Amino acid sequence: MAADPxxxxxxxxxxxxxxxxxxxxxxxxxxxxxxxxxxxxxxxxIDDVARARSSGARDVLLDARIVPSLTEAVAGCxxxxxxxxxxxxxxxxxxxxxxxxxxxxESSRTKPVAIVFGAERAGLTNAEMDQCNALVYIPSxxxxxxxxxxxxxxxxxxEIRRASNVDEKPGEKADAPPASAEGxxxxxxxxxxxxxxxxxxxxxxxxxxxxxLRRIYNxxxxxxxxxxxxxxxxxxxxxxxxxxRAATDEVMNTPIYLDYAASTPxxxxxxxxxxxxxxxxxxxxxPHSTMxxxxxxAAMAVSxxxxxxxxxxxxxxxxxxxxxGATESDNLAIIGAARFRSGVGKHVVTSSIEHxxxxxxxxxxxxxxxxxxxxxxxxxxxxxxxxxxxxxREDTTLVSVMHxxxxxxxxxxxxxxxxxxxxxxxxxxxxxAQSAGxxxxxxxxxxxxxxxxxxxKLYGPKGVGALYLNRxxxxxxxxxxxGGGQERGVRPGTVPTHQAVGMGLAFEIARERxxxxxxxxxxxxxxxxxxxxxxxxxLLNGHSxxxxxxxxxxxxxxVEGESLHxxxxxxxxxxxxxxxxxxxxPSAVLRALGRDDQLARSSVRFSFGRSTTEREIDFAIESxxxxxxxxxxxxxxxxxxxx
Amino acid sequence: MxxxxxxxxxxxxxxxxxxxxxxxxxxxxxxFTGTAGRRDIGARVRFEAxxxxxxxxxxxxxxxxxPHTIAACSVAAQGLDGAPADALLRVDLDExxxxxxxxxxxxxxxxxxxxxxxxxxxxxxxxxxxxxxxQGSPA
Numbered sequence: 001m002a003a004d005p006x007x008x009x010x011x012x013x014x015x016x017x018x019x020x021x022x023x024x025x026x027x028x029x030x031x032x033x034x035x036x037x038x039x040x041x042x043x044x045x046i047d048d049v050a051r052a053r054s055s056g057a058r059d060v061l062l063d064a065r066i067v068p069s070l071t072e073a074v075a076g077c078x079x080x081x082x083x084x085x086x087x088x089x090x091x092x093x094x095x096x097x098x099x100x101x102x103x104x105x106e107s108s109r110t111k112p113v114a115i116v117f118g119a120e121r122a123g124l125t126n127a128e129m130d131q132c133n134a135l136v137y138i139p140s141x142x143x144x145x146x147x148x149x150x151x152x153x154x155x156x157x158x159e160i161r162r163a164s165n166v167d168e169k170p171g172e173k174a175d176a177p178p179a180s181a182e183g184x185x186x187x188x189x190x191x192x193x194x195x196x197x198x199x200x201x202x203x204x205x206x207x208x209x210x211x212x213l214r215r216i217y218n219x220x221x222x223x224x225x226x227x228x229x230x231x232x233x234x235x236x237x238x239x240x241x242x243x244x245r246a247a248t249d250e251v252m253n254t255p256i257y258l259d260y261a262a263s264t265p266x267x268x269x270x271x272x273x274x275x276x277x278x279x280x281x282x283x284x285x286x287p288h289s290t291m292x293x294x295x296x297x298a299a300m301a302v303s304x305x306x307x308x309x310x311x312x313x314x315x316x317x318x319x320x321x322x323x324x325g326a327t328e329s330d331n332l333a334i335i336g337a338a339r340f341r342s343g344v345g346k347h348v349v350t351s352s353i354e355h356x357x358x359x360x361x362x363x364x365x366x367x368x369x370x371x372x373x374x375x376x377x378x379x380x381x382x383x384x385x386x387x388x389x390x391x392x393r394e395d396t397t398l399v400s401v402m403h404x405x406x407x408x409x410x411x412x413x414x415x416x417x418x419x420x421x422x423x424x425x426x427x428x429x430x431x432x433a434q435s436a437g438x439x440x441x442x443x444x445x446x447x448x449x450x451x452x453x454x455x456x457k458l459y460g461p462k463g464v465g466a467l468y469l470n471r472x473x474x475x476x477x478x479x480x481x482x483g484g485g486q487e488r489g490v491r492p493g494t495v496p497t498h499q500a501v502g503m504g505l506a507f508e509i510a511r512e513r514x515x516x517x518x519x520x521x522x523x524x525x526x527x528x529x530x531x532x533x534x535x536x537x538x539l540l541n542g543h544s545x546x547x548x549x550x551x552x553x554x555x556x557x558x559v560e561g562e563s564l565h566x567x568x569x570x571x572x573x574x575x576x577x578x579x580x581x582x583x584x585x586p587s588a589v590l591r592a593l594g595r596d597d598q599l600a601r602s603s604v605r606f607s608f609g610r611s612t613t614e615r616e617i618d619f620a621i622e623s624x625x626x627x628x629x630x631x632x633x634x635x636x637x638x639x640x641x642x643x
Numbered sequence: 644m645x646x647x648x649x650x651x652x653x654x655x656x657x658x659x660x661x662x663x664x665x666x667x668x669x670x671x672x673x674x675f676t677g678t679a680g681r682r683d684i685g686a687r688v689r690f691e692a693x694x695x696x697x698x699x700x701x702x703x704x705x706x707x708x709x710p711h712t713i714a715a716c717s718v719a720a721q722g723l724d725g726a727p728a729d730a731l732l733r734v735d736l737d738e739x740x741x742x743x744x745x746x747x748x749x750x751x752x753x754x755x756x757x758x759x760x761x762x763x764x765x766x767x768x769x770x771x772x773x774x775x776x777x778q779g780s781p782a
Contacts, residue, residue, distance in 0.1 A: 560685060562709040566650065566658065598682055634664060635707040636689040639682055 001466050009104050009160055010036035011153055012073045014128060015119040017043040022152030023053030023061060025117075030057035032157035033166065037064040038073045039054055043119070054151075061125075067358045070116065070131055078111030079104060082124045082132035083152055086144060093134040100136035106296070115156055120149050162368075176225035176304070177297070180280050185379045186215060186272075194234045194417040198241070218503055224276065228505065232269030243613060253571040256616045260457075261406055261434060261551050261607035262574055267459035273463060277301065277498040287495050288486055298497045305504025312507045313432070313441040313451060315468050322495045325465035326433040328401075328480070329452035330357035332467055332491065333429045335478030337450060338365055338398050341427070343361050345395030346370045351383045351412075353589045355431055357452075371395075379594050380543035381408050395483075398427045403435035405591045407605060408542035409551030411439065418447030427474060433457050437510030438548050449473045453507075455499070459610065459639040460506030464499035467491075472493030518609060522549040524608050526618050529554075531621030535628060537640075541593060541603060553604045555590065558640035559631040561601030568629035571620050574605040651744035654714040661713060663720035665703030667691045672702075675770065677763025679733075680755040686712050688759040690720070694728050694767050704759075711745050712752040718742065719756060731764035 011029055016022050016039065026037055038059050039046070046061065054061045067073050067502035073359050074080045081100050082092070095103065104113045116132060118124035129135060138155055140147055147155075161167070177188075192210055201209055222230070257265075266274075277283035285294025287302045307317040323329045333606075338348050350362055352374040362372045373391040377383050383401055399421050404416050416431050421428035429450035432441060437458045442450055447566070453469035455461055469490065471476065476490065483492030508518075529552055532538050537557035556564060575587075586600035595603070606620065632640050650658070667674060673695050680687040686708035692700045702723045705717040721736050736753050739745065745753060 009723070026657070549668060558707075560708050562685075563658070563713060566647070566710045569647070598685065601685070634661065634713060636687055636705040637666070639687055639707040 002426060005104060006033070007108045007160070008036070008106050009034060009111060010038055010073075010077070010114050010118040010284055011113050011157070012040060012070070012071055013042070013149070013153075014073075014116055014124060015043055015122075016117075016149065017120050018049035018149075019044045019047050020053045021120060021149040022046055022064075023055075023057075023115050024148075025051035025153040025582055026050075026054040026060040027057040028150050028154035028156050030060050030160040032154075034157050035060055035063065037061070039064055039066050040070050040113075041068055041198040041280055042066065062617065064257045066618045070128055074114045074116065074131060076112055079107040079113045079116040079134070080132045081113070081115050082129045082135045083115060083117045083156065084129070084135045085123050085147060086137075092129060092132065095134050095136045096135060097138055097159045098156050098163070100134070100156065101163040103134070103284065104160055105120065105163040105305050106293040117149055117152060125437045154313075155468075160483045161426065162176050176223040177300070179222045179224050179227040180276065182280060183224065184217070184222070185229055186276075187217075187227055190231055190234050197238065213461075224273070225505075228269045228273045228276075231272040231539045232267065235268035239611070240475070240572065243636075247265045252615070252619050255572045256570065256620060257572045258606045258608060258616075258620060259572050259574050260609035260612075261409075261605065263456045263462065264459045264609050265611065266502070267506055267610075269509065270460055272507045273505045274498045274502040277501045283497050285497075287497050288484070291400040301497055302495050302500045305500040308508040308511075309466050310468075310505035312436060312511045313443050313453070314445070314470055315443050315451075319469055319471055321466045321467045321490050322500055323467055323491055325456065325462055326355075326431060326452045326454035327465075327549075329467040330355065330429075330431055330464050331361045332477060333450040333452060333469075334358060334361040334398065334400055335365060336490070337427055337429065337474060338370060339368075339478040340476055341397040342370075345397045347373070347393050348398045349373045349375060349388060349396055349398070349426075351375045351377060351388075351474055353377050353381065353383070353405060353407075354400065354402055355406055355433070358402065358431055362400070377592055380546075381405060381410040381541070381589070381593055382543055382546060383412050383417075385413055385420055388417050389420050392420075392424055392426060396424075396426050400429040400431070402431040402433075403441075404432075404439065404548045404551070405542065405589060406434050406551075407587055408553040408593070409434070409548040409607075411435070411546045411548055414448065416447045421449075422447040434548060434551070437507070437514055438521075438550055439602060440514075443468055443470065447522055450477075455503035458506050458510050461502040464496065464503045466503065494590075513610075520609050521612070524612055524614065525549060525552050527614065527616050528552055528606060528608075528620060531618070532624050535625050538628075539599070541590060541595070550608050552605060553590075553594050555599040555603040555607075556628055557599065557602070558635060559602050559628055560635075561586075561598070561603070563631055564602050564604065564627060567631060568604065568621050568624065571606075574607070575601070575603060618623055649746070650710055653718075654710055654741050654745075656686035657665050657714035657717040657743070658710040658730045659683050661704075663703045663717065663724065664723050665689065665691050665695060667701055667703045667706045675766040677759045677761065677766055679758035679762055680708070682707060685709065688712065688716060688756050690716075690731075690759050690763045692723070692728075692731070692767070697728050699723050699726050699728060699730070706756075708752060708755075709749065710751045711743065713757060714743050715739050715745070715753050715756050719760065723760075728764060728767055731760045731767075734760055 014075060098270055107113050138147060138152060189203045285298040286296035289295030290299050306320045310317045310320050348362060348370055366372050375383055375387045375391050401412050401417050404411050416430050427449045431447050431452045433454040436453050449470040453466045479490055481492050486492050486537060538636060539555045539556055541553035586597045590600035590603050649706055673693050675694055676691045678689045689705045691703050692699050701749060702720050704720045706713050706716045
């Protein structure tokens, strides 16, 4: 059940004449979570009739203040809105109930707000309206516009509740702002090009059709989100038809991108939303400058994005901290949490096959006087929760285990590790850069206290990520940076609005598509594996069942790693992880699985995404097999046999 | 798409379409082999040469190694076809490095190839010595 909005918004009844209306108004307020009732100079008693009509809202009635003047009733208020049953001159800005509520909620963050309702028959005079900053007019049937006072209070109170988002579930999206005129023009341009390309729109006479289509879309009064969705649809259809054309050609466009675990392309809808944010008026204000509309618009966009990210992992929006990416999130989680708790203990547990961002952060802590235990994985790459439990000590404050390994794709039992960490009251950090959008994530059910997320692995932009921070359990973390108090002081620095908007939309799309995407990618992964496994000496890295849908890692015997990768130049794949290829050392993860140096070097990580097609997978199988055969033909027979 | 700058066009050609790839078929008579390197150091090279009357009539290589190793073996073997046997000792590494634009950190791989060529020459010379003990002069 949602809480009350708990906003400093008061309802002022000016000279009401009927006690029943006062009681009913109190009831209307309480049903919507408002409690501050002020009655100015009533022309009646607040009697049993009032009490009876207030029903269960007697507390509101009892607490109501009775004051002699409107001036006193609105004392201390910033925004004062007068409710009017009739339209007036242009002297006061006229708001509809929804606009009134939105402004009231926004303005109540800085100063109390009053909504003033006039007497039943007379309403508010212009002299009383002079004490108001705006008027709210409730549209009604012109032939019978006699709205009851309590009913009017009910309408406004409902809109205030709605605007306060108090009933919004964590992660539920707020209404998107309406599409801008420039946004609509970009869309019409995009639509026209797509229709021309499809042949539906004849280039010799495009105007009539386009005009009619404009009429249809204008009537729909699209919001930004809907506009992005439509543009995304156009882009997807264009790329599907390009795929279909490519499928009929003999030649495949190479190299084929099979490195989605390193980075994904930005989803067209995401790019469109970011573009609009960068070029439109709603995006360039500083989201922390909420004194003016530009800042507030940006803040709203950031807050919507925060909710979208939170929603994918079942967190509350306030628990999401923006960062520059998963590497920063890992550092902030590990160094920040360990240091903040250093008074309790200075021992951290992690696994030996974590991402370098985690391992290096741990090594940094070691230099800083902390103890770190590195738990080994088994030959399948799985970390046993019992081994984690065995590594815990009295002074352990933090455990960090990644959900899906970025090199081999195995899935760790984070729910099991989370449970034992909670039992032992140790914080649990999970790097979920590879699992977000591919596996179900629920920080509550999985007992996760800190979770690192990345946009660029999930069709969002590079340069932005997030850290989930369970405020109740973690409290604070020591910030890595120092500056303004943004992100509640945990991560100072201006939030890049367009990046946050991109990540938010990418995560919302991922939430909608996760199951379908995962099913299709697992099918492609299995198709590739059965194709290349038909050849001897191709070994699967990592557990055969506990693995994510989009990563397949293999080691190949009898071929040298560098040559294998050079021979695979038609496939954009990784050797181990992209993060490790800057060095010439073989992958530590593959060594941990028991692969020798040469097998670790001759490993290939294929990773797939939304644009990967079955035809590309078949091409990859052919290309991979012919590269391996070529190199094995060149190698001395003893090497091929020995390996 | 941009090409990988780590490999010169010459390396690319010899890697994709290497010349003189072994093993040599046919009779083992007058066939001499030389090997060097190990799999665990990332390069193993084997040459087979048919040498008659002090002349290399046919030479082929097999290599487990990086693209530079494979390309260097291909270029070297191609140049040795028809050469006198002692040319096995005189393959000019500096010229190979220049021709293939081999980075300095890979010169060790070319030394493995050179060792295999020397080993091949040694095999031929050893046979000659053995033969001379039995039948007279080697070639």
